[in-house]
Amino acid sequence: MKTMRLTMAQALVGFLKNQYVERDGRETAFFGGAWGIFGHGCVAGVGQALQQNSDFRYYLCRNEQAAVHIAAAFARASNRLRTFACVSSIGPGATNMATGAAGATINRLPVLLLPGDIFARRNVAPVLQQLETEYSQDISVNDTLRPVSRYWDRINRPEQLPFSVMEAMRVLTSPANTGAVTLALPQDVQTEAWEYPVEFLDKRVWHIARPLPERVLLERAAQWIRASQRPLIIAGGGVIYSDATETLARFAEQTGIPVGETQAGKGSLPFDHRQNLGAIGVTGTPGANLCAREADLIIGIGTRYTDFTTASKTAFQHPEVKFININVAEFDAFKHSALPIVADARAALEELTTALGSYRVPGQYAVAIENHRKFWQEESDRIFALRHGPPISQGEVIGAVNGASRPQDVVVCAAGSLPGDLHKLWRARQPRGYHVEYGYSCMGYEIAGGLGVKMANPEREVYVMVGDGSFLMMSSEIVTSIQEGYKVNIILIDNHGYSSIGGLSQSLGSEGFGTDYRYRNAETGRLDGEPLIVDFAGAAQAMGAHTVRARTHQEFVAALETIKTASRTSVIVIETDKEARVPGYESWWDVAIAEVSAMPAVREARAEYEQAIKRERTLLIPGRS
Numbered sequence: 001m002k003t004m005r006l007t008m009a010q011a012l013v014g015f016l017k018n019q020y021v022e023r024d025g026r027e028t029a030f031f032g033g034a035w036g037i038f039g040h041g042c043v044a045g046v047g048q049a050l051q052q053n054s055d056f057r058y059y060l061c062r063n064e065q066a067a068v069h070i071a072a073a074f075a076r077a078s079n080r081l082r083t084f085a086c087v088s089s090i091g092p093g094a095t096n097m098a099t100g101a102a103g104a105t106i107n108r109l110p111v112l113l114l115p116g117d118i119f120a121r122r123n124v125a126p127v128l129q130q131l132e133t134e135y136s137q138d139i140s141v142n143d144t145l146r147p148v149s150r151y152w153d154r155i156n157r158p159e160q161l162p163f164s165v166m167e168a169m170r171v172l173t174s175p176a177n178t179g180a181v182t183l184a185l186p187q188d189v190q191t192e193a194w195e196y197p198v199e200f201l202d203k204r205v206w207h208i209a210r211p212l213p214e215r216v217l218l219e220r221a222a223q224w225i226r227a228s229q230r231p232l233i234i235a236g237g238g239v240i241y242s243d244a245t246e247t248l249a250r251f252a253e254q255t256g257i258p259v260g261e262t263q264a265g266k267g268s269l270p271f272d273h274r275q276n277l278g279a280i281g282v283t284g285t286p287g288a289n290l291c292a293r294e295a296d297l298i299i300g301i302g303t304r305y306t307d308f309t310t311a312s313k314t315a316f317q318h319p320e321v322k323f324i325n326i327n328v329a330e331f332d333a334f335k336h337s338a339l340p341i342v343a344d345a346r347a348a349l350e351e352l353t354t355a356l357g358s359y360r361v362p363g364q365y366a367v368a369i370e371n372h373r374k375f376w377q378e379e380s381d382r383i384f385a386l387r388h389g390p391p392i393s394q395g396e397v398i399g400a401v402n403g404a405s406r407p408q409d410v411v412v413c414a415a416g417s418l419p420g421d422l423h424k425l426w427r428a429r430q431p432r433g434y435h436v437e438y439g440y441s442c443m444g445y446e447i448a449g450g451l452g453v454k455m456a457n458p459e460r461e462v463y464v465m466v467g468d469g470s471f472l473m474m475s476s477e478i479v480t481s482i483q484e485g486y487k488v489n490i491i492l493i494d495n496h497g498y499s500s501i502g503g504l505s506q507s508l509g510s511e512g513f514g515t516d517y518r519y520r521n522a523e524t525g526r527l528d529g530e531p532l533i534v535d536f537a538g539a540a541q542a543m544g545a546h547t548v549r550a551r552t553h554q555e556f557v558a559a560l561e562t563i564k565t566a567s568r569t570s571v572i573v574i575e576t577d578k579e580a581r582v583p584g585y586e587s588w589w590d591v592a593i594a595e596v597s598a599m600p601a602v603r604e605a606r607a608e609y610e611q612a613i614k615r616e617r618t619l620l621i622p623g624r625s
């Protein structure tokens, strides 16, 4: 056997740079390089290996959490055919990655985490940043990454590496099982040498499969659709990852079945497609939600059915409603007692299109769909044209950004009141033009995520829309975007606090408690003093961004034009009226309210809640017969 004497870290980097994936005959390198921040737990191991392998690019970020967001966003914008490795030291660098890893796993996005770990040798313990445990020495802070990883391993001897990274690649490239993968790398083992077989470092191509649907179930699904009076498609992220958007468009055109889009699935169809009812669920359009309420058949494609999609299981009120779920993940396909088509979305839709032949939805239903679409066009036009304030409304800001962006450009967002408003209002024109992280809705994802999207699609302009709260949580990757020369356009919405949770709190009888940015008030002892003003433009400028302040709608539209000519990351700060909210439409979300309270408003909200919760369904109608 021919071997090469390498440290474990050198062998790992040598392996990673030779991993490729192939789908539909197209091959791409799976890793775009490694992000990371060095410390004593990796600098002389993985750090040294990266230095020695300059063809596997090392990227310096400002926060390990951000690194994972960048990698996850890059993966999503690459239809999961690419990602990054994320390197950290032991201790806080590693635990910083837990939040990003949870986000990646929940959103089913591949990211490889390589945290340093405490000495396998143990004789020098406790090392700097080591968590000591009295009952075991086989524990480190990296064990906190277990529940947020789809595969987790610790490499205690250099010869374990090949067997572990092969499993890591299997999981990362699996459409059904992908998510964060963690290989914890003890600091000493990273530097230990072993005779690695040369074939370990050979180029390896991982085929991304398109599993075909089972014939019997596909035919049954076609029968169910033919028998349905009011079918509705819910398009989830899987439609986009599978590259099934055009197939879905043909399927919807041929059958006339309308489509509601989840956050991850938005952009599956262009907003002006005749069957597109737009957003569905808590943050949905009235058309999609009314159709869901009365649908006798839901065809869920590539969706996890979160509570935002199902309106906490109140969205589907037809007494006999059934589900057909097309999903590459068996776990999701079986949800709601569905007829489970465990298959690739594109492959299944192609076969279903053929199987259905000349089926079309009833004429009356087609007319209703048309009317819903017309209403939504008018309603969103109205919101875009409000001319509220100043401070202007968030809906107008969204309209202006949408109007300034080109069809191929991308909007990026994650948390606050923006995701709901964008879900409803953003007019997506091309797949992957709408990138809202709403599986984990992680404040701080926005700017890091925007950088990841830009790296995957340098030819598209990226518009990051971020609230003041999220900006304060993590804006550090502005510096990184400038370091790397990737321009990100950031629209910072300053409403002096948490409009989303403030509004939610008000609706639950809690008066927005703790959601405004205000000084501590000496008289009340509460945070209800004078407004706390933050100079966001100053902060962004200090990090090197081109910054513009806008106050009126007109100034904002002009600012959007100005930043088009800037060559580096740009930030527009626009103040908005927190109380000028985009309404909800025909939906509800279960947020439990105190059963007993000293506050009358809470008691009132609780009484309403007890009525609303009665509409929650179990969705257990047998679907497999």
Ligand SMILES: Cc1ncc(C[n+]2csc(CCOP(=O)(O)OP(=O)(O)O)c2C)c(N)n1
Binding pocket: 415, 416, 417, 418, 440, 441, 442, 443, 444, 466, 467, 468, 469, 470, 471, 495, 497, 498, 499, 500, 501
């Ligand atoms: C890391 C994290 N912490 C807390 C939350 C809960 N949360 C959701 S939205 C929000 C407020 C966001 O504020 P901002 O970015 O200003 O947006 P706005 O609500 O004002 O639109 C909070 C605290 C979260 N989603 N993520």
Ligand SMILES: [Mg+2]
Binding pocket: 416, 467, 468, 469, 493, 494, 495, 496, 497, 498, 499
């Ligand atoms: Mg805010």
